[in-house]
Amino acid sequence: MDVQAEVPNAVPPVGEHKGDKVPQPIEFPHDIHADKNGINCMYCHTYARRSKVAGIPPTSKCMGCHTVIATDKPRIKQLTEYWEKHEPPQWNKVHDVPDFVHFTHEKHLRRFIFDNEGMDVSRASEVCAFCHGDIKKMTVANKVKPLNMGFCVRCHEKNGGPSDCWKCHK
Amino acid sequence: MSLKNLLGDWSKYRKGHEEGGFHKYEHMWGLAIDLNKCIGCNACSVACYAENNLAVVGKDKMLSNQGMHWLRIERYWDEPQLGGDDRDFQERGASFLPMMCQQCNAATCEPVCPVAATYHTPDGLNAQVYNRCIGSRYCSNNCPYRLRYFNFYSYYESSWPAPLHMQLNPDLSVRDKGVMEKCTFCVQRIRTAKDTARAENRKVIDGEFNTACAQSCPTKAITFGDMLNPDSAVSKKWKAQQVELGKAEQHKANRDLRGYRVLEGLNTDPKVLYLERVREV
Ligand code: SF4
Numbered sequence: 001m002d003v004q005a006e007v008p009n010a011v012p013p014v015g016e017h018k019g020d021k022v023p024q025p026i027e028f029p030h031d032i033h034a035d036k037n038g039i040n041c042m043y044c045h046t047y048a049r050r051s052k053v054a055g056i057p058p059t060s061k062c063m064g065c066h067t068v069i070a071t072d073k074p075r076i077k078q079l080t081e082y083w084e085k086h087e088p089p090q091w092n093k094v095h096d097v098p099d100f101v102h103f104t105h106e107k108h109l110r111r112f113i114f115d116n117e118g119m120d121v122s123r124a125s126e127v128c129a130f131c132h133g134d135i136k137k138m139t140v141a142n143k144v145k146p147l148n149m150g151f152c153v154r155c156h157e158k159n160g161g162p163s164d165c166w167k168c169h170k
Numbered sequence: 171m172s173l174k175n176l177l178g179d180w181s182k183y184r185k186g187h188e189e190g191g192f193h194k195y196e197h198m199w200g201l202a203i204d205l206n207k208c209i210g211c212n213a214c215s216v217a218c219y220a221e222n223n224l225a226v227v228g229k230d231k232m233l234s235n236q237g238m239h240w241l242r243i244e245r246y247w248d249e250p251q252l253g254g255d256d257r258d259f260q261e262r263g264a265s266f267l268p269m270m271c272q273q274c275n276a277a278t279c280e281p282v283c284p285v286a287a288t289y290h291t292p293d294g295l296n297a298q299v300y301n302r303c304i305g306s307r308y309c310s311n312n313c314p315y316r317l318r319y320f321n322f323y324s325y326y327e328s329s330w331p332a333p334l335h336m337q338l339n340p341d342l343s344v345r346d347k348g349v350m351e352k353c354t355f356c357v358q359r360i361r362t363a364k365d366t367a368r369a370e371n372r373k374v375i376d377g378e379f380n381t382a383c384a385q386s387c388p389t390k391a392i393t394f395g396d397m398l399n400p401d402s403a404v405s406k407k408w409k410a411q412q413v414e415l416g417k418a419e420q421h422k423a424n425r426d427l428r429g430y431r432v433l434e435g436l437n438t439d440p441k442v443l444y445l446e447r448v449r450e451v
Binding site: 098099100102104106107110164165166169170 | 289291292295297299300301302341342343344357358361365369
C-alpha cells in the first residue's frame with residue numbers, strides 16, 4: 001500500500017530506514033493533530049512553504065488552541081507549565097541532514113504542491129511523507145527514510161531535479 | 171562537468187572556451203578590481219574570513235604556509251626608479267594586488283582532480299565539493315595562482331572561542347581537515363539571490379547582491395556581477411578595457427587601456443580583471 005504514489009506529477013523517493021526513537025520533552029501526538037483532526041502540516045510547520053527550514057511552532061501556537069481544548073490532559077498541563085514559565089519545550093531534532101547539505105523546504109513544496117497542477121494544498125501531508133514517512137500515523141516523529149545522498153539523487157533523477165553538485169552541497 | 175571531462179578529451183576542454191563554449195552558461199560571475207583604488211587595507215580579506223567561516227590559524231601556521239585565507243593581499247614594491255627605494259617614505263612604492271580564486275573558465279585545477287570534486291557549475295563557477303575531496307592536493311599543485319588552500323587541521327565550531335562562534339555563517343559548512351578549499355565568489359550569496367529571484371519570478375538584478383569582499387571594500391575597488399548581462403557594471407568594465415573572455419591574449423587597439431588578467435598567457439581564461447597600467451622601466 002503506497003499512499004504517496006497518488007501525488008500527481010511526482011515519483012516518490014524509494015528507501016526505508018529504521019531510525020532510533022528520539023525522546024521528546026512532551027510526546028507530541030502527530031496522529032491526533034494531523035490525522036484525526038485533519039490539521040495541515042503547514043499550519044504548525046509554517047516556515048516550510050517560505051524558507052529552507054520547516055520550523056518548530058512557538059509554544060504560543062500550541063496555546064492558541066490549548067487554553068480551551070483538552071486542558072485537563074496531563075500532557076497539556078505539562079505544556080501549560082512551560083508556557084507559564086516562559087520556557088519553550090526543548091524539542092529534539094529527528095530529521096537532520098549533515099552540515100554540508102543545502103536543502104530547502106520551500107523549493108520542494110513549490111515543485112510538488114503549489115506549482116503542481118492537480119495537487120491540492122490540503123493533501124500536503126502526502127508530499128511531506130516522501131521524506132518524513134507517514135507522520136500522520138505516528139505519535140512522536142521517527143526517522144523512517146534514509147535522507148542520504150542516494151535517496152535524494154534517485155528522486156531528483158525520477159522527477160527531473162537538478163544534478164549539479166553545488167545545488168545541494170555547501 | 172568534471173566527471174565527463176575526466177573521461178573525455180582534455181586538450182579539447184582546455185581549448186573549449188576559445189570556441190565560445192561558455193556562452194551556454196546561465197550566468198557567468200566575474201570580478202573587476204581597480205588596483206588604483208585599492209589601498210591595501212585588507213578589509214576584503216577580513217570580510218572573507220567572516221563570511222566564509224575561515225579558520226584563523228595564528229602566526230606560526232601562517233609562517234609555515236598553512237593559512238586559510240581565501241583572499242590575500244599581495245604587496246609589491248616598486249622599482250627603485252619609481253620610488254620603491256625611498257627610505258624616508260617606504261609606503262610610497264607599494265602596490266597591492268588582492269588575489270582570490272580567479273574562477274578560470276579553463277581551470278587547470280579541474281582536470282587533475284582524481285575524484286572530480288572540483289568542477290564547473292552552470293554558473294561558470296569553479297566549484298569545490300568539500301566532502302567529496304580526498305585531499306590529494308593535485309589541484310593546488312596545478313593552480314598557477316596558488317589560490318587553493320589545504321586544511322591541515324580540524325577546525326570545528328568550538329575552535330572559535332565564544333562568543334565568536336555565533337558569527338559563523340550557517341549557509342556554508344565549516345570544512346574538516348584533509349580537504350582543499352578556496353574562494354567560491356560567495357556562492358551562498360549567489361544561491362540566495364537566485365532563490366529569491368526565482369521565488370519572485372524575475373531575473374537576478376545586477377547589484378542586488380555582492381560578494382563579501384566587494385561589499386566591504388571602502389574604496390569600491392571591487393566590482394562583482396554577471397558577465398553575461400551586457401548591462402552589468404562588471405561587464406561594462408571589461409568592455410571598456412577591451413578584455414574579452416575566451417581569449418588568451420588581448421590585442422588592444424588603445425595602448426592606454428589598463429585592464430589585464432594575471433598570467434593570461436597560460437590560457438586559463440580567468441574571470442578576474444585587474445585595472446592597473448602595466449609600468450615598464
Ligand atoms: S578592501 Fe578594497 S581597498 Fe581594501 S585591500 Fe581590499 S580591495 Fe584594496
